[in-house]
Amino acid sequence: MPNMLVELYEGKQKAGTFEVNVEAQPTTVVVDPSQNEIFLKWDSTLDDSKRIRGCIVCGGDLYKEQMFPQVTGIVIVLAFAGAVAGILGLVTTWVMLIAMSVVLILDILILFVVKTRLSCYACNAQFSQTTIAQYHKQWDPDKAAQLKRLSEEPDSKVH
Numbered sequence: 499m500p501n502m503l504v505e506l507y508e509g510k511q512k513a514g515t516f517e518v519n520v521e522a523q524p525t526t527v528v529v530d531p532s533q534n535e536i537f538l539k540w541d542s543t544l545d546d547s548k549r550i551r552g553c554i555v556c557g558g559d560l561y562k563e564q565m566f567p568q569v570t571g572i573v574i575v576l577a578f579a580g581a582v583a584g585i586l587g588l589v590t591t592w593v594m595l596i597a598m599s600v601v602l603i604l605d606i607l608i609l610f611v612v613k614t615r616l617s618c619y620a621c622n623a624q625f626s627q628t629t630i631a632q633y634h635k636q637w638d639p640d641k642a643a644q645l646k647r648l649s650e651e652p653d654s655k656v657h
């Protein structure tokens with residue numbers, strides 16, 4: 499099994515990456531490129547099948563995300579352009595049919611390269627190259643709002 503790839507984020511900015519062997523459960527890892535050492539949380543973040551259930555960086559809840567490759571955007575633009583050209587009668591039916599089949603084939607190919615990753619609600623860390631358990635859900639705005647309130651509560655008491 500390859501090492502799980504973890505990407506750390508500060509807001510939208512990528513803050514670092516590290517690879518970790520889930521089987522070995524090392525206590526600390528060194529983050530690239532900062533070379534900072536961070537402690538990992540393995541308590542209750544792995545399920546019985548050694549798949550991650552919670553965030554090993556902060557212990558937070560995870561959600562599932564589909565990673566679409568860059569090409570998807572191009573295919574959508576191509577399909578749209580094709581449809582518009584067809585409607586306007588700029589291209590003959592034959593060209594149109596060929597173009598649409600190419601787009602369709604590209605689309606099908608993309609379906610095979612779409613990967614799923616897990617992200618953390620709390621610290622935005624992203625986990626890929628790992629087995630993703632079926633019970634993980636897509637991003638839930640209600641849950642995100644609820645967790646955000648929880649994380650902001652201690653702060654509001656301080657001020």
Ligand SMILES: [Zn+2]
Pocket residue numbers: 553554555556557558618619620621622623
């Ligand atoms: Zn986290």
